Amino acid sequence: MEVAVIILNWNGRKLLEKYLPSVITHSExxxxxxxxxxxxxxxxxFLAKQFPEIIILKNTTNLGFAGGYNEALKYVEEEVYVLLNNDVEVTQGWLTGILSLFETSKKIAAIQPKIKSIQNPTKFDYAGAAGGFIDAxxxxxxxxxxxxxxxxxxxQYDxxxxxxxxxxxxxAIRKNCFRKAKGFDESYFAHQEEIDLCWRLKNLGYSIWCASKSEVYHQGGGTLSGSSPKKTFLNFRNSLNTLLKNSKKNPLPIILLRMILDGLAALRFIFNGQLLHFFAIFKAHISFYSLIPKMLKQRKRIEKKQQEFIINSIVWHSFVLNIKSYNALKNDNK
Known part of the structure; x- marks a missing residue:
């Protein structure tokens, strides 16, 4: 199985210097x-001087995560793509668990490893941990x-x-699945585009998995800090886009409920003195309104299969019932 590890970079020279050596060492x-x-x-x-063996794909402008990968992957023909942040340190054998899992079924389209925190190595990382879910x-x-x-x-998640x-x-994603799904939605720019792509892959009849025997460590915020209002904007807008495009049910009641909850989140930012984040949510909704025609057009093209969610509302379970772990959440919902 031919494998390509593709690292997207934007002004990340220091991150490449710190983390690229582990990728070279452990990606036999x-x-x-x-x-x-x-x-x-x-x-x-820096790459040309220190790592001349690395193949460089040059995008002419900053196309974000979604557009950057879409453009670069036009020129990559290996059977499996492993898209890797430039602030990730990999470990020995990290690809083995992923590739072994791909070999169990052609219906597995995409896989992630366990992702842990570089700053706190005994803890999971915010961006993915041991596999992602969404509520209804x-x-x-x-x-x-x-x-x-x-x-x-x-x-507990091994x-x-x-x-x-x-x-x-x-x-990690099969090349043929990435191209069949037409890659990431470039209107997202960055953040939650992988959730949208995975949802579309599931609607195409594929499955998404976590390979627990594979482990990597993520710094987080290498390109865009978690405290950035731009990140807030992208997350709130793109979440609404994803719902509108992919939800099997009538999306209008769900969107209206989400807008109410987004409003409460905005008020929370005001109370915490984070006015830039408050305005980021407002801008996210304005941007979402402008994208509704495009999202509805894409929605018509997507065959929406039956969707199963473990819970109806993670907000209710986390903030009202005070459930803070996935296993407790799953047991509570039995």
Whole structure:
């Protein structure tokens, strides 16, 4: 099985210097690419000098996560793509568990490893943990992370399992599935585009998995800090886009409910003195309104299969019932 590891980079010279050596050391038999989103730092000069064996794919402008990968992957022909953030440290054998799982079924389209925190290595990482899910109104959560509560890895999720979405921090996908689904939606720019792609793959009849025997460590916020209002804008807008495009049920009641909950989130930002984040949610809704015609057009083209969600509302379970772990959540819902 031919494998390509593709690292998207934008002004990440320091991150490449820190984390690329682990990828080179532990990615035996894989071809390694860096897809550069028109960096203005010395990333390309650094790569050419220090790692001449790396294949560089140059995008002419910063196309974001979605567009950057879509453009670069036009030129990559290996059977399996592993999309890797430039702030991820991989471990020995990290590809083995992923590839072994792909070999069990042609219906497995995408896989993520266990993703843990570089800053707190005993804990899972916010961006994906041990596999992602969403509730019935589109809020994402993970085995190992519910909202901002992150669990320690005590082996409680050391099983391969079908999930709803795989994290873009380390996202392995079959080339033919990526192209059949027409890649990421470039209107997202960044954030939650992997959830949208996974949902579309599920609607095409494929499954998404977590390979628990594969493990990587993620720094997080390498390109866009978690405290950035732009990140808030992208997450809120793109979540609404994903619901409108992919939900099997009539999306209008769900969208209206989400808008109410988004309003409460905006008020919370005001009370916390985070006015820029409040305005980011407002801008996210304005941007979403402008994209409704496009999302509805895409919705018509998507065959929406039966969707199963573990719970109806992660907000209710987390903030009202005070359930903070995936296993407790699953047991409560039995």
């Amino acid at each position: 038999n894989a071809k390694i690419y860096v897809a550069d989103n028109a960096s203005s730092d010395d990333s390309l000069e 109104i589109g809020y994402p959560y993970c085995r190992g992370r519910i909202f901002d509560h992150i669990e320690e890895d005590k082996g 099983t391969d399992i079908e999930i709803f979405w795989a994290s873009g921090a380390c996202f």
